[in-house]
Structures are given as C-alpha cells and as structure tokens.
Amino acid sequence: MADPLSVAAGAAGLISLSLQLFGSCIKGFVLLSTARNLEKDASIIVCMLNFEEIRLTEWARRAGILTDDGTLDRRLNATAVEAALRQLRDLLLDTKTLKKRYGLALVERNSTQQQTVGLLEEADSISETPTVSTGISGDIRRRILSKAGLAQEPGVLKRLWWAAVDKEKISRLVADVHSLVSALWDHLDPWRHDDLLDTTRNIGSYLVSLNNKFDQISSLAEALKALQGALQGAQQSPTDIGLNNSVALAGVKALRVGLGEGEQQQSAETPKRQTLLNKLEPLTRLKLTNFKPLKREATMGLAEYDGNVVFVEKKSLDPMTRSKILPRAQNLAALLNLPKDETFHSLTCKGIVEEGGMVSFVFNHPNPDSAGEPRSLLELFSAKDGIPPPSLTVRVQLALRVSCIVQNFHRTGWLHKNLRSENILFFPSKDEADSHEKLLTHPVLAGFAFARAGAPTEISERPSADPKRDIYRHPAALGEPAESFSADMDTYSLGTVLLEIAEWRSLRYLVDSVVDVGAADVPLNRLAEVQPFLLRGDGKGGTSKLRVKMGDIYTQACRGCLGAEIKEEDPREGNAFGASPSVLDLAVRHLERCRI
Structure with a gap:
C-alpha cells in the first residue's frame, strides 16, 4: 500500500486549497509547540495542543487530504471544511490575536543568542524537548508541510520564545482549537457511518464466504442473529443494516450448503437436503x-x-x-x-x-x-402502456434496488442467466394505484427458468434464441457458448437494465443503430456488436448521453457492469481480508454513493 503521506502527488500537480490550509494549521502547531522558555504548567497546555494536532492529522487522513492526490473526499462539503481550516489556521498563526485574546506573547530570540533555524528543523527538534511529548513525529510533519508546498517558503522562521504566558487564557486557546477540530470530525461522522456500513457488510460477507459446512454456517448465522438481537431496541444504525444483510446471507448460504450445492460440497451435508426441502x-x-x-x-x-x-x-x-x-x-x-x-x-x-x-x-x-397482474419494467418504458419518466432520484434508487437484488442472488451461489427488464416485475397494491413512484420502490426479480447454481460443473441450459432478448446477453453467452456462464455475464445483463432505467427506454431502441431486433434474420455477429457499441459511448443511442443524464458516478457503475474498468470512487486503505470485491459489488457501492 502506498504511504498516505507520499509527497509525489503534491510535487507533480496543483495543491488543493484544503491541503494548503491543513498544512498551514500544522505549521501553526509547530510554531506553538517548538517555542521555548516554557514553565511546567504551560508545557502541559502544549501537550494538549499536541493531542489536537494528532486528532487533526487523523481527520485529514480520513477526509482524503493525505491520500496520494491530496484532494478532499468529494462527499464532504468543501466550503464548510475550508472555512473551519481557515479559522484554525488564523487562530494558530495570528500572533496579534494570540497576544490579545489569549495573553500569549511570542517573541523572536536574539540572533546573537542562537542562530536561526528553519521551520522543518523545529519540527524535528520537538521530539528532543524533554517537557513535551507528541505522537506526531518531525518526519511526519516534514512530509505534510512538503506535500502542502510549505517546505520551501521564502524567509526563515525565527526560533520563538514564550515571553508571557497566562495559563487561564491559553486554556481558552486549547478549548477553541478543540472546538474547531471537533467540528471537522462532526462533519465527517455521517460518512464514517457509511464506511462502517461498508466494513460491516464486508466482514459479514467474508465470514459467510469463508465457511462452507452446514454446521459452521448455521452457527455463524445464529451468532449474527444474537448480535442483531443485542442491538435491537436502539435506533437503527448502519451497523444494524449491515448485520441484517449478513444474517440473511448466512441463512441463505446455510440452506444452499445443506442442499449440497457448494463447490466444496461435503458428502455429509446431503442428508440434510430432504429436511430442508420439507x-x-x-x-x-x-x-x-x-x-x-x-x-x-x-x-x-x-x-x-x-x-x-x-x-x-x-x-x-x-x-x-x-x-x-x-x-x-x-x-x-x-x-x-x-x-x-x-x-x-x-x-x-x-x-x-x-x-x-x-x-x-x-x-x-x-x-x-x-x-x-404485475407489470414488468419493460412495459413501464412503453409510451402507450407505461408511465411518465420518473425523477432522477427515483431512477437512481430503482437502479440500486435492482442491483442489490442481483447481488444477493449471486451471494447465494446462484446465477440468474435471464436478466432483462422483462423479468423485473412490480405488483401494484390498492394504495399504489395512483402513485407510480411508490410502485417503483418495490421491484421483484422473476424469470428463473434458466437459473442454476454457480459452480462451473453445473449443467447449463441454453435459453431459446430471440433477438429481442439476446441483446441483453453477454456476447460470450450467445449461440453455443464457448465458455461456462459466469457471474460477470449476469452483471453485463444488469448493466443493460441500468442503461434502460437511465434513459427510461427499451434497450432495443438504444441499440437500433447496431442491430434491428425486429428483422426476420438477425445473425449472432450483429448481436455481438452491442457490447462494444455500448462501451464506446459514441454515435446515436447507447451510452452516449448517459453521463449528461445521470452523472459520473452512475455512469461508472453502469459502464463497469457492461465491461469497462470500474474502480473505487473513494479508495480506502484496502480490504483487511485481502478479498477483492466483484464488479457487481463495486457497482453497488457506486450507486450507494449517488447523491441527488
């Protein structure tokens, strides 16, 4: 993993304002921490400032400022963050304010008493000061300041001395610094909850995938249920949601293993099959x-x-x-x-x-x-029998719900093999008769005629040839497939549905410049041109208008499903278990991060 304090990005391109302001705050902490002539009580105060510096540095790491490119996590409000950092910078570096408001007078030491030294040398020397202890080393400070473009600033900062210290007033300084740092953390909290949700899901999914015996997975399901029960009664949190998902996944996998469908199938599991079927x-x-x-x-x-x-x-x-x-x-x-x-x-x-x-x-x-009678998503696209195009918010939410359904079906170890908008159904209730948008909140996956367990050795049935349906299939799944059907082929079909949801139009009209599915004879090589056409994103139809209509994040999710490269929108420190997320997992994470 790359060092989070790498200076390469800072030297290679423009330095973000957030990074510059953060670096100036660190400069202020260095200024106060390295000033000399401290009494014992004042030294304790400086130690408290050092703790605030540690908190601010950890906040910057989690907010993305200390990542390779030094840019603030786009989920955060940059204006609010920069305003808080600017106030903190002014609080730490404005010597007039320090003296007037906090009774803290800093003066330059006479150059005849000691040769002046640079700011970064001061950052190193703090660790040698016996009365001050800090968790931020001089080396870390040096790299932060260099990354922020402050290492080679003109002029040399003189060594400062504390000429006057008012203990009560300087305590107010610490309190004000603490308040601003806490405000930055509070702004990060909602996104930390999202990260906690991702982590909880990953841990639950990993533990479930790690166990392949019925007794093991059943015990895990019971343990997760017990933890879920212990959290009941409190307001639902991201942790609860993640546990709900893990409990359901554990129960489904216990059933699948008991039915004898695991790739690491144990002969001792098969007697449980009849019990489960009962x-x-x-x-x-x-x-x-x-x-x-x-x-x-x-x-x-x-x-x-x-x-x-x-x-x-x-x-x-x-x-x-x-x-x-x-x-x-x-x-x-x-x-x-x-x-x-x-x-x-x-x-x-x-x-x-x-x-x-x-x-x-x-x-x-x-x-x-x-x-x-249920209505299919394909029907809802129809100008005659359908509904008006729903809002962007509703379409993004629908895309996420459909993607999660497919994701969970894959997690059970099964492949659908027949994903298309015709097999996404909606069952109207009396209350939803006049509410199209409410109807769209309850998609149901159907069309399981060709579904099978995911093991490559499973016998695979070939769907009947129909160009109107074949346009949803991965090129490698057309005709007599040369390779076994895979989860990525299902994910491709999901990508075509995500495109339809974005355009609120049937796929046949989005690819008609490539293939006419209504023709008497449609050769397979014409159908195989659909995927490259969608990935190119040019010409008429296809994904050419996707970015303008749905934004960058949705476009990445959709194109990723269709076969384009897809990366984490906000890279973390990596998966603690070393397991790589699937393309579908990454697409779901992208859709979860869409904000309308």
Whole structure:
C-alpha cells in the first residue's frame, strides 16, 4: 500500500486549497509547540495542543487530504471544511490575536543568542524537548508541510520564545482549537457511518464466504442473529443494516450448503437436503387452476392455488436432463422460500408442481388483497402502456434496488442467466394505484427458468434464441457458448437494465443503430456488436448521453457492469481480508454513493 503521506502527488500537480490550509494549521502547531522558555504548567497546555494536532492529522487522513492526490473526499462539503481550516489556521498563526485574546506573547530570540533555524528543523527538534511529548513525529510533519508546498517558503522562521504566558487564557486557546477540530470530525461522522456500513457488510460477507459446512454456517448465522438481537431496541444504525444483510446471507448460504450445492460440497451435508426441502409446502397439481399468462410472457402469470391467487412461473423439462434439472428446481424453490433481507426482494415460493413436461414454481402473491397482474419494467418504458419518466432520484434508487437484488442472488451461489427488464416485475397494491413512484420502490426479480447454481460443473441450459432478448446477453453467452456462464455475464445483463432505467427506454431502441431486433434474420455477429457499441459511448443511442443524464458516478457503475474498468470512487486503505470485491459489488457501492 502506498504511504498516505507520499509527497509525489503534491510535487507533480496543483495543491488543493484544503491541503494548503491543513498544512498551514500544522505549521501553526509547530510554531506553538517548538517555542521555548516554557514553565511546567504551560508545557502541559502544549501537550494538549499536541493531542489536537494528532486528532487533526487523523481527520485529514480520513477526509482524503493525505491520500496520494491530496484532494478532499468529494462527499464532504468543501466550503464548510475550508472555512473551519481557515479559522484554525488564523487562530494558530495570528500572533496579534494570540497576544490579545489569549495573553500569549511570542517573541523572536536574539540572533546573537542562537542562530536561526528553519521551520522543518523545529519540527524535528520537538521530539528532543524533554517537557513535551507528541505522537506526531518531525518526519511526519516534514512530509505534510512538503506535500502542502510549505517546505520551501521564502524567509526563515525565527526560533520563538514564550515571553508571557497566562495559563487561564491559553486554556481558552486549547478549548477553541478543540472546538474547531471537533467540528471537522462532526462533519465527517455521517460518512464514517457509511464506511462502517461498508466494513460491516464486508466482514459479514467474508465470514459467510469463508465457511462452507452446514454446521459452521448455521452457527455463524445464529451468532449474527444474537448480535442483531443485542442491538435491537436502539435506533437503527448502519451497523444494524449491515448485520441484517449478513444474517440473511448466512441463512441463505446455510440452506444452499445443506442442499449440497457448494463447490466444496461435503458428502455429509446431503442428508440434510430432504429436511430442508420439507420446509416447502407439499403442492398438488389438482389445486393449481385458472392459469392466466401475462400479456407479453406466456410462461408467467396469475393462477389460483386452493382458492388463493398465486403467481406462477413455468419451466420446460427436457426428458434427457430431467433427472438433473428437477432436483435443481426443487433446490431453487427451497432457496426462494427462505425469508430474505429487504435488499433481496423476490417472491416467496410455496413449492413446485410437475405436470407433463413442465414444472411450475408457485409463489405467494405479494398483495393478495388487490391480486392485480404485475407489470414488468419493460412495459413501464412503453409510451402507450407505461408511465411518465420518473425523477432522477427515483431512477437512481430503482437502479440500486435492482442491483442489490442481483447481488444477493449471486451471494447465494446462484446465477440468474435471464436478466432483462422483462423479468423485473412490480405488483401494484390498492394504495399504489395512483402513485407510480411508490410502485417503483418495490421491484421483484422473476424469470428463473434458466437459473442454476454457480459452480462451473453445473449443467447449463441454453435459453431459446430471440433477438429481442439476446441483446441483453453477454456476447460470450450467445449461440453455443464457448465458455461456462459466469457471474460477470449476469452483471453485463444488469448493466443493460441500468442503461434502460437511465434513459427510461427499451434497450432495443438504444441499440437500433447496431442491430434491428425486429428483422426476420438477425445473425449472432450483429448481436455481438452491442457490447462494444455500448462501451464506446459514441454515435446515436447507447451510452452516449448517459453521463449528461445521470452523472459520473452512475455512469461508472453502469459502464463497469457492461465491461469497462470500474474502480473505487473513494479508495480506502484496502480490504483487511485481502478479498477483492466483484464488479457487481463495486457497482453497488457506486450507486450507494449517488447523491441527488
């Protein structure tokens, strides 16, 4: 990891105002700390100032000022931060104010008594002063001042002496310095909470991914639940949210491992499979009646089961692979039956019904009182049947919710393989009949017909060829794939949906300059040109207007999913566990940082 106090960036380019002001504050601390002729009581006061210097330096590190480029974290209000630093600088360096307000007189030592020395030499000499102790070394001060462009300033700072010290008044100086430093920390607190949320999620996710035996992961889930329970009763914090996510993830993985789907599958786990499957409601095809397919998707629709309205997804069973696909369908049903975190919003599966060459996933309707037909995201884009383009805020929130659903599905160890706006559903309730924006807060992931566990050895079913749907697929997943389907291919499909949400328009119209999906015959090589067209971001349609409409952060998230390089928006000190986040994880973090 690069030294956070590296001076390379400061020497190579322009120095930010925040860094200059911070460096001036450190200069002020050096001035006061290295002044001579201290009595014992005054020496204690200076030690207190040294603690404030330590706090300010740690704040600067967390605020991004001591990163390689020396720029303030863009989430912070630069105007407020610079105003506080300017006040602190003036407080420490204005000798007239020091004398008038705090009774602190500093005078130059006669040059005949001692040769003058530079500011940086004073920074070194403090550690040699027996009456003063500090956690900021002269070397750190030197590098900070050099980074701030203050190392070679014209003129030589004379060695100063304390000519007069009023203990009570100088205590006020310490209190005023403390107040300004605390104000800077208070401004950082909300973003520190965000960092805590990221850290909590990372720790929980890492611990869950580290354990691959049913007993281990079940014990971890119980431990996380206990910690969650201990925090209940207090106002919800980022830590609580992160724990909720980790508890849900641990429970889902415990189920997946128990079903025998882990890559490090243990033979001893398979007896638990039947116990877990028994949690599904035993269904009979005689009670499943009155199936009514959706307008644009014949394999999904509403039906009745035992007199109650349910949502059904149908899947064909190939006789040649039935023995392998049917257990997979059972496992998926058990997975979707499990209670899930609010960020993993999918319908609750009651169970499956097999009839002829089909298997039907039967889901509880989320709004049984209204039991209305769901609308797909693709339908909502339609000028005729859709809704007016929602606000930028609503679109960003929708993109984040959909991304989190896919992220959590991947964390269970499964791949969707059929991500597109047609499979993002919304179930209107009576209260949402006149509120389009409220409807968009509850997206549901559907279309699991081709979903499978993520292990490369898993048998993979090829979706039927349809250009209108193939434009959502990664080029390597078209035709007869040359490589096994991967999570990044799902992430690519998510990127196309994020683009649609940004433009509030179907993908087919955004790529029509490359491929006409309504043509009688669309060759695969034309479909394969969609990804490079989207990544180029030029011409008409595609991502050409994405940055203007949605801003830099959203654009990075969307393009990252589509295959462009994606980096941390605000780099931290790195992952303590050494685990690299996936492209989807980085995209979610970017979307979480969007501020409208």
